[in-house]
Amino acid sequence: MNAETKPESLQEAGTADDKPALVFRDAGIKRGERIIWQHGNFSIPSGSITAIVGTNGAGKTTMMKAELGLLPLFNGSLTVLGGPAGTTNHLIGYVPQNYAGDIESNLTAEQSVLLGLTGTRFGIHPVTRAQRARAREAMSFTGVDDKRHYRLSELSGGLRQRVAIAQALVSGPKLLMLDEPLANLDLAAQRETVHVLARLNHEMSMTIQVVAHDLNMLLPILDSAVYLLDGHPHYARMNEVLDADLLTHLYGTKVQVVTTPQGDMFVTPDPDEPEDITPDIHNPDEVAGFHRHHAENREQEAEL
Known part of the structure; x- marks a missing residue:
């Protein structure tokens, strides 16, 4: 993002509009x-x-690559932030799954975040005072400002993940995309990462997209999900996300949705418990209807 279009502060960056x-x-x-x-x-x-x-x-990561214009579509169209995929990447912050492996371990956290502005290794272009202030703002927001002089190799996985988010955030994106940000993190680090994402969404109205295997940790902050089933993406709003039939089909094992004091979550039966589930033989048309069945049931009950 160039200086003419970059927001003055992070608080201005992710402001949502009425368009998808x-x-x-x-x-x-x-x-x-x-x-x-x-x-x-x-x-x-x-x-x-x-x-x-x-x-x-x-095809979860493949979907993100298509959104970034890195993979061409063989059919149809894909619009991202008002333009064809690949034309609006200056408005997107991206955190890859293997972030820590892609960055030299001898970089400090601050140097890593600054790469989100300079896009180069250091010594080629000097870092300006404004860029350094911007990096400090992003690191403060993600809770790693006090670690700015630590090398990435000295930080825990959770702290490195928040440095990665700060690097993606520093240019003031409107869309933040993260590929498996909770993978290989302990529960405490997962909660910290989810808390940062919640703040980005609530305080900046930033649009966030997360590739995930396990939805349980993300459920409190999700608005919707895209399920990739039978080679077809199926979009579900939050009130349709916790659909036992859909999740059973997705994970290939029986899934139960339960309500706890912490909110709804989904669980799979203990492997030692007998399961009365038969092999899944749903066709794509049936799957496409799974995430609507609760609403349809409610309508039928109302009619009765």
Whole structure:
């Protein structure tokens, strides 16, 4: 993002508008001759937090790469922040799954965050005072400002993840995309990361998209989810996300949704407990209807 378009402060960065952040219209992706997913028809509202969920190989990271314009569609269209995919990347902050592995371990946390502004290793272009102040603001927001002089190799996985978020945040994006940000973190670090995402959304109205295997930790902050099932993306709003049938189909094992004092969550039965579940043989049309069945049941009950 250049100096003319960059927000004056992080608080101005993610302000949502009334237009959808992402719009898929019959979108499809291939790898060689293999169709990864197709018939993507949905939109994601601005200012929302959405999870991308699916089993290994379903195409979760592929979806993000398509949104960044790194992979071409073989069919349909994909609009991101009002423009074709790949044309609005200056408004997107991206945190890859292997962030720590991609950055030299001898960089300090502050140097790593500054890469989000300079895009280069140091010694080529001098860092300005304004850039350093911007990095400090991003690090303060994510709670790692006191670690700015530590090398990444000296930080825990949770702290490195928050440094990665600060690096993505420092340029003032309107859309923040994270690929498995909670993977390999302990519960305390997961909670800290989720708390940062919640603040970004609530205080800046930032649109956030998270690739995730396990939704339980994210449930308190989610507005919606995109399920990748049977090679088709299925969008579900928050009141439809916790659908036992849909989750059972997704994870390939029986899933139960339970209510706890901390809120709704989903669980799978203990492996030692007998299961009366038969192999899943739903076709794509049935799956597409799964996330609507609760609403339909309520309508039927109302009629009775």
